[in-house]
Amino acid sequence: MRLDVRHMRWWLVLGCLLMASGAWALAPEKGEIDHRDYRYLTLENGLEVLLISDPQAEKAAASLDVNIGSHQNPLDRPGLAHFLEHMLFLGTEKYPEAGEYPAFISQHGGQHNAFTAPENTNYFFDIDPDYLEPALDRFSQFFIAPLFNPEYVERERFAVESEFKARLQDDARRVQDVYQVLMNPAHPAGRFAVGNLATLTDSEEQPLREDLLAFYNRYYSAHLMALAVVGRESLDELQKMVTERFKAVPKREVSLPKSYAPLFGKGRLPMRVNIKPEKELRRLSLLFPLPRDPEDYSRKPLSYIGHLLGHEGEGSLLSLLKELGWAEGLSAGARHRDRHGEIFQASIDLTELGVRAADQIVALVFYMLRNIETRGLDEWRYNELQQMGSIDFRFQEVRSPIDTVRGLSHRMHLYAPQDVLRGDFLYKGYEARRIKRYLGYLSSDNVLVSLVAPNVEGDQLSPYYNAPYKVVEQPAAVPDIKPRIQRRLVLPKPNDFIPTRLAVKEAPLLPGPGSRRDHGGERPEAVINKERIHVWFQWDRQFNVPKTSMRLRLKLPAVAASAAGAARAELLSALVRDQLNEFAYPAQIAGLDFSLQPNTRGLDIEIFGYSSRQNLLLTRIVEVLRKGRFEQDRFDDLKRTLERQWRNEELDTPYGVIARNIPRLHFSPYWLGRDKLSALEGTDLKALHEFADGLLKDAQLDVLLYGNLYRQEAVRLSAYLEHQLLGDITRQKMPPAQVxxxxxxxxxxxxxxxxxxxxxxxxxxxxxxxxxxxxxxxxxxxxxxxxxxxxxxxxxxxxxxxxxxxxxxxxxxxxxxxxxxxxxxxxxxxxxxxxxxxxxxxxxxxxxxxxxxxxxxxxxxxxxxxxxxxxxxxxxxxxxxxxxxxxxxxxxxxxxxxxxxxxxxxxxxxxxxxxxxxxxxxxxxxxxxxxxxxxxxxxxxxxxxxxxxxxx
CATH class of the missing domain: 3.30.830.10 (Metalloenzyme, LuxS/M16 peptidase-like)
Incomplete structure (x- = not known):
């Protein structure tokens, strides 16, 4: 077992280690409303196990994460780790039939899959709870005695080839293929990971099965594995079930490098590259290679930096770029982690004008980074993130069993055992020095700047996905940021949306003598039932969280009538979301999300999260929708963005493109992207304003209010929605849905x-x-x-x-x-x-x-x-x-x-x-x-x- 000084300190301080059958165990810290029981233990062979007892589980599930992935591929066998993932399912000594495992899982209501990542390979399944034990028996044999049957070696080579070819036009893979060319070939990230027929050749000189066996026997060791299991059984029963089956997983002597070569060769950075995509995609990315400190998960310095750089509120970099007509989206944070390093990446989704302004945008990113360093290192900012992390962990609701185990088995490699459940939410304490250290790496001499755009020229093709690219010269000088621009870039203000009222409301008292409480019915009741508005309400009596779900469906004849109506509704929705973004982004950070999306016959509005400020957000959404007035430049930019999305539909995964035609052929109203593209062609801002003015005429409204609110609140809210969202009656007929x-x-x-x-x-x-x-x-x-x-x-x-x-x-x-x-x-x-x-x-x-x-x-x-x-x-x-x-x-x-x-x-x-x-x-x-x-x-x-x- 692995028990270092830190483990000893937890044992002594917390006093929660239980010695049992040669394994050490502890209970990870869990959230306030989490009804599951947990036990973290290490078997004698070094395999780490997280047991989760959930008597209410609809499925049992298990996931085993091997801390070995494509970065461990031999130099002459790109794709071998991925190929091994395929082969492991195809028979074991105890269960030799290749289709036995998937058939057993499926016959008992389950699903199974696996994936290979750079530093780990994850195998998972779920199943009817009564069949967890026999499923684990089959599952464990993959890691004890797989057959790697020769007849399936050849078949799975073609399966990997098919998977490779299916994604040849995937721009994410094509861009990564270019990055791998530019990276240091001595670093494993600089090598092809997926595999294909060429890399998985099978010959007398180099038999593929022998390489496969060598890889498995070299790396698939118990002490590099983490297993998470959810079942209805007690923890003791689960421990017995797991120990009996996984104690036989062999522990091997595995030698892994203590460090990797630099991600980019000496003198290679800074570097710029232009990449031509398949889709109509425009994106500027800045990639900064960084060292990795395993302890950072509890302090999250890069999350702090990403939070400030990627903020979308008033005065943010994204707001400025939108105002200039240069960008539509921005994200920032740590990406591509490996054992010894990671990449901090800032990516900006550009407009056509933004492509031409790429140098200025790069300069603005660096200005913001320096602004964070000089003005943004404030403990109160960190405390806001810490507060929301604590609230979200406290009220974290359980996920499905298969999602639970799939995520936790990987996190077991990343977080200390007692933090495995809360590690994503943990902000242990503010350390300005740690944040400053990482900001030092985010410099102009340690960056790969990547511009992906349809009109860039390439003078080379990437080796596997044939993406055209060109390494270009650095600009001679960084553009200056004018003082008037500097004044418009400010760091976020304190977040007023962070919930302060987190009490779960008690059921109201019933009238009359005594103190009986009205817990309501078991199902929603209709509190408003009129010709044009129907409202259903239920006070939550089950989940005990200070959250509410508001769902509204506006049925709108103007949307359902034609492809033009559908196209304009989609553009209008995008403009409303855009206008709300500065206001709503702090709410999103504070656990209050909203969506506004068109459906085939109207609009859907949804608000979900902490209850305390929901009415404020809903009111602002309604105001913007009713007013329906937008600036010309935002109209132009979002119209182009939407048109680009519709054109790109044709370049999605082929079977996805085909599938969209089924509802087009069998349901009405339903429009494909190309239908809406044609219909929107003649729409200008004036036409959209006229559409918005008539949008709510003859509207009908269905509402569901469920969660931490009272009936009287639901009735008041319904009256507000009826007054604000139901326009004039003109007797315009609502087109029916047709199948x-x-x-x-x-x-x-x-x-x-x-x-x-x-x-x-x-x-x-x-x-x-x-x-x-x-x-x-x-x-x-x-x-x-x-x-x-x-x-x-x-x-x-x-x-x-x-x-x-x-x-x-x-x-x-x-x-x-x-x-x-x-x-x-x-x-x-x-x-x-x-x-x-x-x-x-x-x-x-x-x-x-x-x-x-x-x-x-x-x-x-x-x-x-x-x-x-x-x-x-x-x-x-x-x-x-x-x-x-x-x-x-x-x-x-x-x-x-x-x-x-x-x-x-x-x-x-x-x-x-x-x-x-x-x-x-x-x-x-x-x-x-x-x-x-x-x-x-x-x-x-x-x-x-x-x-x-x-x-x-």
């Missing part, structure tokens, strides 16, 4: 062809349910859960058609739907179509095994109580959107799942999945020998051939 359903006709499926400029082919199949009845929904969800692991195993693992092979839900209103998709670098759409059809022809053979356990898992999920106030609010809102005013749809669906039988599943499958006329295929290409189908060429004509369902 278009495939009809059984001649047995032929439909096909929609959507060519893409990408080397991968995509084939997607959309299958609709029969009706909107819960019986139909229950069968579709059960069938989807049963098919999913078999589909992945058959098309991804066995046939190696593509890295992306999956099923996902795609409901439209109450009509359940399922999409099946494969994205392939090696097979065209026609072959994918035939392979997927062949799978469906034999799909009923996958519907018998595991039916009982999948039903049980689904029922458990549907009946599992919400874990957080926000999650409960989201469930209530989903009920309202589905017109479920009794708020019991989940329970009724669970009852419908209980009625599903093997016979009913098979019959449903034949009616829905077996009927080819109920299929819509979406493809990126079609050959001469393509399967026969009816072409959906024109959306209007296609809609006329379908059944129409109308919703108010």
């Amino acid at each position: 278009y359903r495939l009809k059984h006709e001649d047995g032929k499926p439909w096909v929609y062809e959507r060519p893409l400029d990408h080397q991968d082919s995509v084939t997607m199949l959309y299958v609709q349910g029969l009706t909107g009845q819960l019986e139909d929904v229950a069968h579709m969800q059960v069938v989807r859960r049963l098919l999913s692991p078999a589909f992945f195993h058959e098309l991804r693992t066995r046939k190696q058609l593509g890295y992306i092979a999956t099923l996902f839900a795609l409901p439209l209103k109450d009509q359940e739907g399922t999409a099946l998709v494969v994205q392939s670098p090696s097979a065209d759409s026609d072959r994918l179509w035939r392979e997927m059809s062949a799978f469906l022809d034999e799909g009923d053979q996958h519907l018998k095994d595991g039916l009982a356990s999948q039903k049980e898992a689904l029922i458990r999920e549907l009946r599992e109580p919400a874990k957080t106030l926000y999650q409960q609010s989201a469930r209530y809102w989903e009920s309202l959107v589905m017109d479920d005013l009794s708020f019991d749809r989940r329970e009724r669906l669970a009852q419908a799942v209980e009625q599903v039988t093997e016979a009913s599943v098979l019959a449903y499958y034949q009616k829905v999945f077996g009927d080819t006329s109920r299929r819509l295929w979406l493809v990126t290409d079609r050959g001469e020998d393509a399967p026969e189908a009816r072409r959906a060429e024109d959306i209007s004509s296609y809609h006329k051939a379908l059944e129409l369902l109308v919703y108010p």
Whole structure:
């Protein structure tokens, strides 16, 4: 075990170490409302374990994080750590079948995955709580006796290649590919990490499996592993369960370098590089390499610097850059941490004008950094961060089991055991000297300045992703910052939004004798029920946090009427958010978030967080929305930004581009980016102001108020919203929501062809349910859960058609739907179509095994109580959107799942999945020998051939 002087000090001071079965253990500090129990222990082989007992857990979950990643790749084997991550799932001595582990997890209502990062590799799963022990038995064997079966070595090489090719046009990877060229090749960050066929060659001279085994046996040691487990069992039961299975993980002698070579070679910095992206992207980044102090997590000096540099309030750098028309966003903070160093990065999302002003922006960043050093080192600023960290930790609500373990298993490598839960929130104390030390590294002679923009020229291509780039000369002199500009850049004022009233309100007293309290009903009640406004309210009686969720949906005929209305609503929303940003950013820092987003028939407003200042934020949002007046320069900038986003939709992940076409073909109103781009073309500021003036006419409003507020407060707030947000009545009709359903006709499926400029082919199949009845929904969800692991195993693992092979839900209103998709670098759409059809022809053979356990898992999920106030609010809102005013749809669906039988599943499958006329295929290409189908060429004509369902 690893027990250094610091561990001994905790033992003596805290007195909370428990000696048990050769392991030391302690209880990490947890938040005030956290109902879970924790135990941190180290097994005799050095494996660190965090046990989490949660009797209320809807799932059990586990994650093992190996403190080894792509930085440990051999020089001649880029991508080996990632390849090992793939191979580890494919059979062990105790469980030799390659598909046994994923099948077991899926059959019992779970999911699994893994990822490889520079310094760690994380494996995780969740599962029905009753099956945690057998799942851990299978999981543990990956780290004890994996087979690395030779027949799968070749297959997984192509899986890694497919994953690599699927992201060739991903600008984040392309930019990183350029950075790796510029970095010191002696530093592991300067090397290709993902792997492909070229780096994972398999030959007699260099057998890939032998390299794989050597890497595993060299680095996969118990003392470099951290395991987090959530289960319903007691801590003692979990400890016994884990110890028995993971004590056999071998501890090896592992030699890791005590330091890395400098991230950039001597004399390489400062440096500037221009990079040409695939998308229409404009970003200026300043990267500063820094040493890393493991103790910084408790003091957070870089978080302090990033907070001040990245502030978005009045007088901030971002506000100035927006006013100058140079930028739309800014972020700053530590990035790319490794064992011995990290990078502090400031990134600015530029406008076209900002690209031309890049030198001035760089100068402004350095001016702000010096301003922080000379005027910004104040203990009260640190105390604000410390105060919010303490409040957020105190009232931190539990996350899902799989998210919990995935994050904590990694943090176990970063934080002291007693801090593993609070490390992200911990500000131990102000140290000006520590902050100044890091500010010293953020200098003009220790920086890589990167400009990513469509119009820059490149004279070289990056080695793996072919990104054009050019290293350019440093400017001869840094531009001066004029005094009038200096005066506009000021550091943040004290944050008035930091909550001071954190009491959770008691239930109000009932009238009459005695002191009985009104705890309200178990579900929201309608406190306002008028023709144009409906308000539901519930005082929170469950989560005991000083937070409230406010959700508003404005149904607006002006938005729903056309693509032009939808486009203008999106631009208006962006302008409102922009105008509110200086005011609302301090609220966000203080745990009070808001969003304002268009939906297909109106606008959604949401406020969530600490209750004390919510009304102030809501009032300001309403004022800005009602006034609807904006400056010409902000209109121009945000219109261009929005148009760029819509154009970039076409360059997203291919299967994502294809998936967006399903609601476009089967739901109305719904518009793609290219539809809105065309519709917005003639809109100027005057037209937008006219749109804003008429926006609230004939509006209807649905509101949900849930949390730390009283009924009387909800009624008063409702009266305010009714007065402010419901405009004149002009009898403009609200367009209905419409769903278009495939009809059984001649047995032929439909096909929609959507060519893409990408080397991968995509084939997607959309299958609709029969009706909107819960019986139909229950069968579709059960069938989807049963098919999913078999589909992945058959098309991804066995046939190696593509890295992306999956099923996902795609409901439209109450009509359940399922999409099946494969994205392939090696097979065209026609072959994918035939392979997927062949799978469906034999799909009923996958519907018998595991039916009982999948039903049980689904029922458990549907009946599992919400874990957080926000999650409960989201469930209530989903009920309202589905017109479920009794708020019991989940329970009724669970009852419908209980009625599903093997016979009913098979019959449903034949009616829905077996009927080819109920299929819509979406493809990126079609050959001469393509399967026969009816072409959906024109959306209007296609809609006329379908059944129409109308919703108010």
